[in-house]
Amino acid sequence: MQRSDVQSKKRGMPMALVVLLALGHLMAFVDRNLPAVAAPLLKTDLGLSDTQMGLLDGPAFAALYVAGMLASWPLAHSAHRLRWLAGCIATWMIGMAVFAFGHSFATLVAARALVGLGQAAFVPLALGLIVTYAATPWRARSMAVFTAGASAGRSLSLLLGGAALALFATWLPGSAFAHWRLLFLVMAAPNLVLIAMLLIRVEPFTAPQPSRKPIFQQMLASFSARPGMLSAYLCGAAASVLVVQTIGAWAPSVLHRELGLTPATAALVFGASLLVASPFGHFLAGILVDKRGEKLPPTSIVAGGLLLTIPVIAVIPFITSPAAACLLLALASLIGGTAAVAALAGLPSLLDPALHDAGLRVFLSFITVVGVALGPYMAGVVSDGLGIGGHGLSLALSRVCIGAAAIGIVAALLARSGSQRAAMEGVG
Numbered sequence: 001m002q003r004s005d006v007q008s009k010k011r012g013m014p015m016a017l018v019v020l021l022a023l024g025h026l027m028a029f030v031d032r033n034l035p036a037v038a039a040p041l042l043k044t045d046l047g048l049s050d051t052q053m054g055l056l057d058g059p060a061f062a063a064l065y066v067a068g069m070l071a072s073w074p075l076a077h078s079a080h081r082l083r084w085l086a087g088c089i090a091t092w093m094i095g096m097a098v099f100a101f102g103h104s105f106a107t108l109v110a111a112r113a114l115v116g117l118g119q120a121a122f123v124p125l126a127l128g129l130i131v132t133y134a135a136t137p138w139r140a141r142s143m144a145v146f147t148a149g150a151s152a153g154r155s156l157s158l159l160l161g162g163a164a165l166a167l168f169a170t171w172l173p174g175s176a177f178a179h180w181r182l183l184f185l186v187m188a189a190p191n192l193v194l195i196a197m198l199l200i201r202v203e204p205f206t207a208p209q210p211s212r213k214p215i216f217q218q219m220l221a222s223f224s225a226r227p228g229m230l231s232a233y234l235c236g237a238a239a240s241v242l243v244v245q246t247i248g249a250w251a252p253s254v255l256h257r258e259l260g261l262t263p264a265t266a267a268l269v270f271g272a273s274l275l276v277a278s279p280f281g282h283f284l285a286g287i288l289v290d291k292r293g294e295k296l297p298p299t300s301i302v303a304g305g306l307l308l309t310i311p312v313i314a315v316i317p318f319i320t321s322p323a324a325a326c327l328l329l330a331l332a333s334l335i336g337g338t339a340a341v342a343a344l345a346g347l348p349s350l351l352d353p354a355l356h357d358a359g360l361r362v363f364l365s366f367i368t369v370v371g372v373a374l375g376p377y378m379a380g381v382v383s384d385g386l387g388i389g390g391h392g393l394s395l396a397l398s399r400v401c402i403g404a405a406a407i408g409i410v411a412a413l414l415a416r417s418g419s420q421r422a423a424m425e426g427v428g
Contacts, residue, residue, distance in 0.1 A: 029153025054380025068120025144286025158271025239408025298346025
C-alpha cells in the first residue's frame, strides 16, 4: 500500500463513499429480489411451478456468480474502480430489461444469470474497497453499513414493488403489457442515477499493486493455513445466508397463498417489516464484532443466531394470522441476518491482510452458491414434492431452514476455537 493510502486509511474511508457503495448494494438487492415480489403473477402468467420459481430465485442468479467473481479480480487493481462499479450496475440493468421482455423460461434464466454476473463483480469490488481502506476500529461497522444496504434493498424491493403493483392494478387494469414486466423496467430505472454518481466521483485511493501470484494460487493460499477451521466457518456463514435468502424469496408467497393477502399487500407488509428488522440486525452484528470480538467471537454469534431461528421458523406453518406470520418471518430474517453479517465482518481477522481480497471472494462465492442458489430452490422442490398445494409452502420453507440452521450451528461451533486463535494471533 502506498504512503498516500496509508494516510487515507488512518483518516478512514470517506463515509460519503461508504454510503454511495451501500446505495449500490441496496439497488442490487432491490433488483435481485423482484422475482419474489412478482412470483404470484409470474406463476399465473407463465404457468411456472414452485421448482421453476426456486430456480429463478437461486441457481439461475448464481449460475455466473463465480465467473463474475473471477472476472472482476483484475478490476480490484484498476485505477478506475468506480467506473468499473458503474459498469457492473449497467450489466445487471441489461439483465433486468431482458427479464422484463422474456417470454420463455429459458430467457428468464439467462436474464437472471446476467443480473447475477453484474452483481458478482460489483459486491467484492465495493466491499474490497471498504475492507482495504476503512480505519481498522471502524472496519466492521463500515462493512455493516454496506451490508445494511442489502437488507434495506430487500425490504424496499418488497415495499416499492408491492406499491408499484398496486398502482398498476389501479391505473392500468387492462394493460396489454403484463404488470410484472412493467415492474422490472420501472424498478431498474433508478440505477441510472447511481451510474452517473459513480462516473463523476473522483477515485479517492491509489490502486494497489497486483499480486504476482495467479488468482487460483491466491485463493488457495487464503485458506491453506487453516483449511478445517475456515471450511467450517464458511459452512456456518452459508447456512445463515441460506435461511435469510429462503425466507426473503418465499415469504410474500406464503402470505399470499396460505394467508389470503393479495400479491401487492403481501409484498408491502413483509417489506415494511424487513425495513425495520433487517438493518437493525446488520448494525447489531457490526457493533458486536467491533466491540466484543474477543469475548463474543463471530462464530458464537453465528451459532447463537441460528439456534434462535429454529423455534421461530418451526411455528410459522401453524400460524393463521397474517400479522403474526409476517412478524415471525421478519424476526427470523433479522436473527439470521445478524449471524450472516457477523460471519462476514469477522472474516478479515482470520486472514493475512495480503489475502483479504482473495479470501473475501472465496467467502462470497461459497455463500452465494450454497446459500443463495440452494435455499430458495430447495424450498421450491420440497413444496412441489409435498403435493399439498399452496399450504405446503410454509412447511417446506420451515424444513429447509431448520435443516440448514442445524448444520450451521455444528459448523460454527467446530470453527470456534480455531477462529479465536487466528484472531488472537492478529493475522487480520
